[in-house]
Amino acid sequence: MTFFIQVFIEGIALGAVYSLVALGFVIIFKATDVLSFAQPALAALGAGFICYFATEAGINFWLSLLIGIFLTGAVGLLIERTVLRQMVGEPVFSVAVITIGVDILIRTFLDDWIGDEPRFLGDSFTSYGNFGSFSIGEFNFKYLEMAGLFVAFIVILLLNLFFKKSRYGLAMLATSFDQETALAQGINVGRVFGLAWFIGGLLAAIAGFVFTGGFNTLTQLSFVLALRALPAVVIGGLDSIPGAIIGSLIIGVTQSLAGYYQYSIEEYFDINLGLGFSTVAPYIIMFFILLVKPEGLFGTKEVERV
Amino acid sequence: MKDRLDFYNSYKEEHRIFNNRVQRFWAVFGVLISIYTLIILDDVWLFLLTLAMMTTIGAWGLNIVSGFAGQISLAHGAFIGIGTYTAFVLGGNIGSSVLSYGLDMAIWLPLSGIVPMLFGILISPVTSKLKGLNLGLFSIGIVYFVLHIFQNFRTVTGGSGLGRKSPDFVFLGFNFENGITIGNLVLNENNLIALFSLVILILSGFGVKNIARTKTGRAFFSIRDRDIAAEAIGVDLLRYKGIAYAISSFYAGICGALLFTFTGGVEPNQFNFVYSVTFIAIVIIGGAGTVLGPLFGSFFFILMPSVIQEIIHFFGLFEQSSLLNLAQIERLVFGIFIIVFLIFEPRGLWGIWFRLRNYFKAWPFSY
Helix, strand or coil, X not given: CHHHHHHHHHHHHHHHHHHHHXXXXXXXXXXXXXXXXXXXXXXXXXXXXXXXXXXXXXXXXXXXXXXXXXXXXXXHHHHHHHCHHHHCCCCHHHHHHHHHHHHHHHHHHHHHHHCCCCECCCCHHHHCCCCCEEEECCEEXXXXXHHHHHHHHHHHHHHHHHHHHCHHHHHHHHHHHCHHHHXXXXXXXXXXXXXXXXXXXXXXXXXXXXXXXXXXXXXXXXXXXXXXXXXXXXXXXXXXXXXXXXXXXXXXXXXXXXXXXXXXXXXHHCCCCCCCHHHHHHHHHHHHHHHHCCCCCCCCCCCXXX | CCCCCCCCCCHHHHCCCCCCHHHHHHHHHHHHHHHHHXXXXXXXXXXXXXXXXXXXXXXXXXXXXXXXXXXXXXXXXXXXXXXXXXXXXXXCCCCCCCCCCCCCHHHHHHHHHHHHHHHHHHHHHHHCCCCCHHHHHHHHHHXXXXXXXXXXXXXXXXXXXXXXXXXXXXXXXXXXHHCEEECCEEECHHHHXXXXXXXXXXXXXXXXXXXXXXXXXXXXXXXXXXXXXXXXXXXXXXXXXXXXXXXXXXXXXXXXXXXHHHHCEECHHHHCHHHHHHHHHHHHHHCCCCXXXXXXXXXXXXXXXXXXXXXXXXXXXCCCCCXXXXXXXXXXXXXXXXXXXXXXXXXXXXXXXHHHHXXXXXXXXXX
């Protein structure tokens, strides 16, 4: 039982980090009707910026963390202004494919810079890294995971405040409800689009740091970690912010449970699930959810007029 | 009146595969030129042309399901993988550590299309219920699921990181390795494979054209344009979406079987998400929903990196530069082309060709 709870907590922490990426997906989708496949690349790019400023430019780590996160947001804004603004009103799928193109561009330059050796981000988590943990009672907590959980919690709280209290948060909600009506009410929809991408970039960069911090290191394959948040978005519903968080938690817990219990399951049922089954398990859940509720657990059902 | 190219007396006349003299002439001329080129060439360009022809078959497959029937499929790579491994298992040389039966190409080539087709029919009840982005996301799930199976099903695929060797090109007992000598003309293995894939390419091209001009194709187009309206005029959505997936997967399987038999072997991670995206890019760059588009797209996509390489060598650029290596330039251009074509020319290379053609059609009165 102790073991189960331990694994469960790790799953929650993992899910919390996924939720940062998932929130990026959802905010961009809600505000601009674009499914951004560039999100994983932005996460890796954020980690890359932080790594560059902290290790090569020699700036204080916490400062470079802030610069890196901010710069990634700016890149998100840039993508929206240069590429996606041209595509307003085009079919959803064409726009999704164009973000794949952006993803390829970003990662080409990033991979060239990263090189073949894994890079440390120069954070203070390195000294104890993934091995560094503290215990409360029988349970172990890893510093980085707990930091991820904490940051995710704070960010979600801030976003909630942003949507409830700030003018632009409200404008964004209105835009996601109906772009043309929002425009008619005097909302600067273009600015809202940019803001959505900016926030998406910020969130991706924060997630990118937690994924690659400590002993996890930044490699050419780091972006895959962020791509795993995709089933979370589908499970929760593409246009639901609480859905993104809950979907991510489901994915995180599934992944860590599947990872730890795979051997027992295999032995019990006498089957071979294969290496890396834990990363596929979320997709299996996604299949079932899509079959039962195609709009996701919390998504709004699409009403089609004929 | 008969001299006017666009003058038809009946729908039947208009719906012919080549509906006027000019098209017939260019088709025959094109085939003859291709045969001549594939016979005289014997270098890296022959290799690339063969790859491009084989890729075209797969791109046509994706075009049928996504371009014609409008069903987003990001799982095309998975179907290509299933076809590839069917071919490898049935045709693989007996005695290797992986499952192989050493059959003739005349058996494994059709079957490598039929097995993915069955798989496509199997998932079509599920995929027909979904539409738009959900369908795309579902197909991403399929990619990762199938990839996982490929990576772990060692008796068939050789396992992640290892892969397996391809079968030989042995068609009806004739091994392509032996080559053919006709008079002074010596055709080696590569020429024969190229000619063989040209034959398959032409056959599948007629297949695509025939789908586009018949009832099935019109049903696909109506589903693409508006599925509810299609249902209202009596198109059986479930049935036609199933047919679209079946035909698309058949083409995918044939493409995979030929492509990886030609390249000599395959590693499971080849069939990752990026591989499926590559095919989407080919179809978009070429022109979705057209017959010739995927052909243009494939040739453009396969030949372009080498052309760029030639240009770079010719001008001596980047020789010592460590800025970006060739593979990276290739990916960069790939990404840029996806973006540029989607923004500026959504109809792809076909659209450019279409405008050029119409310009010369009405020349000198084009405006």
